[in-house]
Amino acid sequence: LAKSCPGQETVTLYLRGVALRGRRPRPAPPSTSPPPASTSHPIKQEDNLTETRLVSHSQITRLYSRFTSLDKGENGTLSREDFQRIPELAINPLGDRIINAFFPEGEDQVNFRGFMRILAHFRPIEDNEKKSVAVSEPLNSRTNKLLFAFRLYDLDRDDKISREELLQVLRMMVGVNISDDQLGSIADRTIQEADTNGDNSISFNEFIKVLEKVDVEQKMSIRFLH
Amino acid sequence: MGTFALHALLLLALCCSAGKCELQESETSAQTDSPGVDPFMSGPDEPQASPVEDRANLPVFTMDYPRIQVPFEFTMWVLLASFAKIGFNIYHKITIWIPESCLLISIGLIVGAIMHSVKEEPPAVLNSNVFFLYMLPLIVLDSGYFMPTRPFFENVGTVLWYAVVGTLWNSIGIGISLFAICQFEVFGVQDINLQENLLFASIVSTVDPVAALNVFDDIGVNEQTYIIIFGEGLFNDAVTVVLYNMFTFLAALPVVESTDVFLGTAQFLVVAAGGVLFGLVFGFVAAFTTRFTHGVRQIEPLFVFLYSYLAYLVAECFAISSVMALITCAITMKYYVEENVSQSSCTTIRHVVKMLATISETLIFFFLGVVTITTEHEWNWAYILFTLLFAFVWRGIGMLVLTQIINPFRTVPLNFTDQFGLAYGGLRGAICFALVFTLPDSINRKDLFVTASIAVITFTVFIQGISIRPILEYMNIRKTNKDVDTINVEIHTRTMEHVLSGVEDLCGQWSHYYWKDKFKKFNDRVLRRILLRHNRAESSIVSLYKRLELQSAIGLLDSPMGDLGAAPSLLPLHDERKEATRPKKKFLAADVRKMHHILSKNMYNIRQKTMAYTNKYDLPDDSQNREILICRHASVRRSLRAASFRQPVSFFILFIVGWTPSRGPGGPPPDRPHHLLGRTLGTTGVPEVRRVRASGAGRPQGGVIRIGRTKGNRRTGTEENTRHYYGTPRGGAEAQGVDDWKY
Numbered sequence: 001l002a003k004s005c006p007g008q009e010t011v012t013l014y015l016r017g018v019a020l021r022g023r024r025p026r027p028a029p030p031s032t033s034p035p036p037a038s039t040s041h042p043i044k045q046e047d048n049l050t051e052t053r054l055v056s057h058s059q060i061t062r063l064y065s066r067f068t069s070l071d072k073g074e075n076g077t078l079s080r081e082d083f084q085r086i087p088e089l090a091i092n093p094l095g096d097r098i099i100n101a102f103f104p105e106g107e108d109q110v111n112f113r114g115f116m117r118i119l120a121h122f123r124p125i126e127d128n129e130k131k132s133v134a135v136s137e138p139l140n141s142r143t144n145k146l147l148f149a150f151r152l153y154d155l156d157r158d159d160k161i162s163r164e165e166l167l168q169v170l171r172m173m174v175g176v177n178i179s180d181d182q183l184g185s186i187a188d189r190t191i192q193e194a195d196t197n198g199d200n201s202i203s204f205n206e207f208i209k210v211l212e213k214v215d216v217e218q219k220m221s222i223r224f225l226h
Numbered sequence: 227m228g229t230f231a232l233h234a235l236l237l238l239a240l241c242c243s244a245g246k247c248e249l250q251e252s253e254t255s256a257q258t259d260s261p262g263v264d265p266f267m268s269g270p271d272e273p274q275a276s277p278v279e280d281r282a283n284l285p286v287f288t289m290d291y292p293r294i295q296v297p298f299e300f301t302m303w304v305l306l307a308s309f310a311k312i313g314f315n316i317y318h319k320i321t322i323w324i325p326e327s328c329l330l331i332s333i334g335l336i337v338g339a340i341m342h343s344v345k346e347e348p349p350a351v352l353n354s355n356v357f358f359l360y361m362l363p364l365i366v367l368d369s370g371y372f373m374p375t376r377p378f379f380e381n382v383g384t385v386l387w388y389a390v391v392g393t394l395w396n397s398i399g400i401g402i403s404l405f406a407i408c409q410f411e412v413f414g415v416q417d418i419n420l421q422e423n424l425l426f427a428s429i430v431s432t433v434d435p436v437a438a439l440n441v442f443d444d445i446g447v448n449e450q451t452y453i454i455i456f457g458e459g460l461f462n463d464a465v466t467v468v469l470y471n472m473f474t475f476l477a478a479l480p481v482v483e484s485t486d487v488f489l490g491t492a493q494f495l496v497v498a499a500g501g502v503l504f505g506l507v508f509g510f511v512a513a514f515t516t517r518f519t520h521g522v523r524q525i526e527p528l529f530v531f532l533y534s535y536l537a538y539l540v541a542e543c544f545a546i547s548s549v550m551a552l553i554t555c556a557i558t559m560k561y562y563v564e565e566n567v568s569q570s571s572c573t574t575i576r577h578v579v580k581m582l583a584t585i586s587e588t589l590i591f592f593f594l595g596v597v598t599i600t601t602e603h604e605w606n607w608a609y610i611l612f613t614l615l616f617a618f619v620w621r622g623i624g625m626l627v628l629t630q631i632i633n634p635f636r637t638v639p640l641n642f643t644d645q646f647g648l649a650y651g652g653l654r655g656a657i658c659f660a661l662v663f664t665l666p667d668s669i670n671r672k673d674l675f676v677t678a679s680i681a682v683i684t685f686t687v688f689i690q691g692i693s694i695r696p697i698l699e700y701m702n703i704r705k706t707n708k709d710v711d712t713i714n715v716e717i718h719t720r721t722m723e724h725v726l727s728g729v730e731d732l733c734g735q736w737s738h739y740y741w742k743d744k745f746k747k748f749n750d751r752v753l754r755r756i757l758l759r760h761n762r763a764e765s766s767i768v769s770l771y772k773r774l775e776l777q778s779a780i781g782l783l784d785s786p787m788g789d790l791g792a793a794p795s796l797l798p799l800h801d802e803r804k805e806a807t808r809p810k811k812k813f814l815a816a817d818v819r820k821m822h823h824i825l826s827k828n829m830y831n832i833r834q835k836t837m838a839y840t841n842k843y844d845l846p847d848d849s850q851n852r853e854i855l856i857c858r859h860a861s862v863r864r865s866l867r868a869a870s871f872r873q874p875v876s877f878f879i880l881f882i883v884g885w886t887p888s889r890g891p892g893g894p895p896p897d898r899p900h901h902l903l904g905r906t907l908g909t910t911g912v913p914e915v916r917r918v919r920a921s922g923a924g925r926p927q928g929g930v931i932r933i934g935r936t937k938g939n940r941r942t943g944t945e946e947n948t949r950h951y952y953g954t955p956r957g958g959a960e961a962q963g964v965d966d967w968k969y
Contacts, residue, residue: 066734086732091851091855092724092727092728092731093857094721094725094728095728095858098728118729119729149725153721170717172857173721173724174825174828174830175828175829175850175853178828186717186824189713189821190713190714190717193713210712210714211718211719216722219723221726222726222729222730
């Protein structure tokens with residue numbers, strides 16, 4: 001494992017980068033930028049404001065191993081094809097959407113930081129985090145988890161789930177035995193339930209409201225990412 | 227009702243034939259007294275034997291039952307048991323509440339009662355040889371072959387922990403408690419010594435969680451619990467057989483010394499490790515053999531059975547755990563053999579394995595019922611009731627204690643419902659039954675043991691088997707929120723579950739990652755080169771397509787669903803103003819309920835909850851996966867196409883999924899000599915994808931078939947898809963020396 005890792009510094013650099021992004025969204029510094037002066041404990045440096053790290057050190061090394069094993073081209077980035085190779089993802093009805101979520105707008109490659117950034121959404125929310133007042137929301141807050149799910153529906157990023165978008169996702173999720181009419185009615189009903197401002201589509205706030213009773217934190221958390 | 231009438235007729239026939247056989251035997255025995263009689267002519271007149279008798283005519287119609295007796299009766303028993311299964315499946319509602327094992331035992335009881343009343347003896351199925359050499363290997367082969375390897379190896383520590391330590395705990399606990407009971411004179415069982423108690427306890431502590439698996443299947447228990455109980459049931463067969471042999475040996479000794487215990491432990495380790503080793507050896511040899519069978523496809527399935535049976539027999543010969551050998555052989559073999567053999571052989575192997583195992587298991591439960599009535603019983607209230615009690619109690623305690631110890635080591639700890647399911651689902655079954663019959667006769671209270679075992683089996687199978695479903699459903703219902711969800715909640719929660727499942731799969735496995743990685747490297751570098759015929763760059767997608775047997779793809783692609791896996795870039799633009807002005811529909815409560823119903827029946831389950839592994843009596847159900855993969859096939863093709871221009875290795879994948887770089891409209895000529903990806907319905911009706919060896923493989927060439935875009939209409943292009951995608955007839959390709967690409 002030590003051989004496959006690029007080195008301790010880079011790993012902790014990624015960690016810093018991810019931690020930084022999680023707390024203060026700002027344009028990403030390039031991954032090869034030199035670390036600041038005191039790099040002896042870069043993790044602890046950032047922990048003045050947040051109690052816990054975004055992802056623990058051992059998880060980072062594991063995820064990096066996974067990243068490199070997926071990266072068949074060995075160029076440090078993953079393409080869509082690398083994701084399509086995962087057989088369990090192939091039989092996931094929302095596989096395409098999930099894969100797309102990893103790639104930023106218009107890009108075809110994702111590096112490790114981007115990979116970690118998306119995975120950070122799925123970290124469980126710990127109790128002490130709920131109470132701490134962070135500067136800005138961490139990536140794994142309830143709102144951000146819901147935003148992730150919302151973006152799965154909303155492909156054109158207009159902050160609204162239209163009937164057509166909803167139908168597409170529905171069609172992916174149901175079997176072959178439902179007719180288009182039935183699915184259309186279900187979509188209509190869905191929009192009707194959620195839509196409060198009458199524009200026949202679901203905005204993000206309406207989405208949050210409709211799911212207020214659902215334990216999103218539990219449904220969108222990978223247990224072993226703490 | 228027809229089947230029951232048929233049943234009754236069959237029973238009658240069986241009894242009559244059995245009765246007739248006696249008559250016949252007495253006739254022929256009388257005949258053989260006179261010298262020179264031709265034994266094959268059982269007609270009443272023998273002109274050569276007794277010249278004194280009248281001249282007889284040529285017998286037009288004779289019957290020679292003894293000649294066919296043994297195979298005939300065997301066939302009738304199997305047929306009877308199979309009719310029982312048909313009957314259960316017709317009345318499907320019964321099997322939801324009452325596990326199949328219960329029903330089989332009941333039918334067996336009825337048949338046993340009938341046989342007892344006509345004073346007929348059941349066939350000697352349950353002597354040691356028949357069970358251990360013929361019936362047990364079939365069941366074990368099925369378990370080993372259909373073992374879901376990935377979850378199993380993720381949980382292997384836990385499974386072995388429960389199987390080995392749990393069985394030991396149960397055996398010793400029950401044994402010692404029963405020995406304590408035996409000390410009381412009032413129960414009348416003082417003559418059972420400690421070794422015999424331990425022996426009996428080891429028999430009684432084997433669990434056979436078939437019914438529990440069925441219930442878990444329907445409720446949708448999580449993957450972890452499922453694989454633990456499956457693995458435990460599998461491995462404690464092995465452990466019990468080892469313990470049984472050990473305790474039998476010890477029971478014969480008058481005094482047990484500490485060296486014997488030490489030797490026993492050593493023997494246990496040798497037996498277990500030896501079993502695994504034998505299994506590996508035979509598995510690799512089998513895989514290597516199938517590398518060369520491309521010319522003799524018809525007998526390919528045979529090798530799987532022959533080698534696994536050999537592994538079993540050879541291990542039996544050396545008194546090593548044959549069950550472990552067989553399981554290991556099956557697991558090892560499956561991975562390589564399924565890549566080497568043709569698709570139809572693959573299907574044949576699976577079906578035959580399942581068929582043999584089902585017959586074997588059915589017969590065992592059936593005979594349990596029959597033999598219950600017809601054997602000599604010795605009933606001792608105290609001993610039997612205490613056995614039941616201790617079996618129950620010790621399993622419960624054992625489960626709690628063991629789980630407490632192992633939970634910290636697990637990434638996903640087992641909660642109370644899981645533990646309860648595991649403990650309560652520990653039903654006893656076939657192995658327990660067979661082992662008790664093979665107890666040596668030197669044990670003087672053998673009849674008591676037989677009765678007690680049958681009582682325990684019957685109790686657990688009937689009472690626990692029937693009640694586990696309502697209890698688990700109650701516990702599950704209490705946990706999940708059964709409020710009236712809105713449609714939104716139902717849809718979006720399922721979306722989130724799919725997303726989570728997908729991301730978890732993306733992250734890969736977590737435990738034992740280091741070893742898996744090492745093994746994978748070794749596998750790729752060494753094993754695959756030796757054992758596989760076509761060692762391609764391993765593409766799991768390819769093997770996934772093959773595993774899902776995508777011959778049904780033709781059917782699905784012809785349906786309107788064929789091309790609906792829209793990639794994001796193909797989202798049609800839609801005028802959203804029109805949306806706002808669309809009149810709102812009214813939805814009644816009944817409509818909403820109907821929608822809930824439709825959704826809950828039709829939405830795909832998330833992967834961890836689909837028991838694609840095995841329901842013990844059925845072949846693995848991959849239909850959901852197939853549907854999803856077909857729908858996503860288009861997008862899988864699309865993304866692989868984009869990558870093909872960068873990496874040569876992905877070109878193979880392209881080949882497989884039949885994509886091509888763009889080509890002009892008009893479709894390909896059907897007899898393109900190279901780069902032909904054809905998919906035909908062979909003579910067996912099962913399509914095989916064939917690939918002509920391409921010249922210049924490794925770079926995308928212009929000569930590849932274009933898939934389905936000729937008309938420019940994605941929706942209705944299914945017919946065109948089919949035509950271009952599935953290419954030339956098999957005969958022509960064969961003549962050119964085509965490589966068989968098993969799809």
